Amino acid sequence: MREELRALKSLAGPFPSFEADLTPGEPRDLFSVWLRDAIEAGIKEPHAMVLSTIDENGVPDARVLILKNLDRRGWHFATTGGGPKGRQIAANPSVALTFYWPQLGRQVRLRGMALQAEAHERYADFRERAPAARAVALTGRQSEVLGSPQDLEDALALQNRRLREEPDLVAADWALFIVMPHEVEFWQGDSERRHHRLRYRRERAGWLKERLWPWWPGLAGGKGCTGAGAGLVAPVDHKRPIVPATVQWPMATSRLRATFVRVRWQDTCELASMVHCWMADFRKSVAREGGACSIGCHPRLRKARKWSTVSRLDKLSCNYNSL
Helix, strand or coil, rough: CHHHHHHHHCCCCCCCCCCHHHCCHHHHHHHHHHHHHHCCCCCCCCCEEEEEECCCCCCEEEEEEECEECCCEEEEEECCCCCCHHHHHCCCEEEEEEEEEEEHHHHEEEEEEECCCCCHHHHHHHHHCCHHHHHHHHHHHCCCCCHHHHHHHHHHHHHHHHHHHHCCCCCCCCEEEEEEEEEEEEECCEEEEEECEEEEEEEEEEEEEECCCCCCCCCCCCCCCCHHHHHCCCCCCCCEEEEEEECCCCCCCCCEEEEECCCCCCHHHHHHHHHHHHHHHHHHHHHCCCCCCCEEHHHHHHHHHCCCCCHHHHHHHHHHHCC
């Protein structure tokens, strides 16, 4: 698949211009403009979005849903409260939403809390659904193992009969969630990868707007991540233990040591991406020197497995030591 994927074009453009200085003070207002632009551009299902949650084991989960509404409270979506989405949100209401409109080269990322809407809103949302969709929701068995197609047909026939008898029937566990974001990022793609990124962060006084670098800030040196000047900027949390790690090449001048901090999962993923870039840049020169690339973690990492990032770092160590 590698050659087939490499042959596919991405971010070919042309794309709309983006002036961060002219954006409104509220992310909701800018999102409304971008969504209407996607509708006018004829993008199919422009209201489709990826909802990301965390399950009971701390593992990310994601699926595509439809945005049901947008108001001053936040972004709305609906689901069954007894399904995986509903159970995961009940245990951990922190969620992320992602919108992508490829023809415009735009995406929007939100992170925040998903809270239940009022009962009358949930009931109204359910009754507005198509009869077939209501029948499916009334079966109440989302994501359970299906024994046979006939089991589904029988269950739907029963619920359709109930709906004919009780047109206002609402599924008992129907849930309408409102995502109240604390962070919203708008991403306008660029054919030369000079992407425009604008992040809104909620503070007590309101929303703070920040421009972001096209690449992760820890990767210096322009295009890609080449050059000995590539560094790391990690968010420091003094309440979390410091985790030292070493990236080493056999050449005497190519030994880099950095101190990493126990941070969020996405920061650990960025660490993995950064190391991959470093190794890709130096792999050929290392091979010419007859050496090998490796990344090692401090021994105490392997003992303290209660840390959320430990297993990921250990896997990173194993993966790169095997190169």
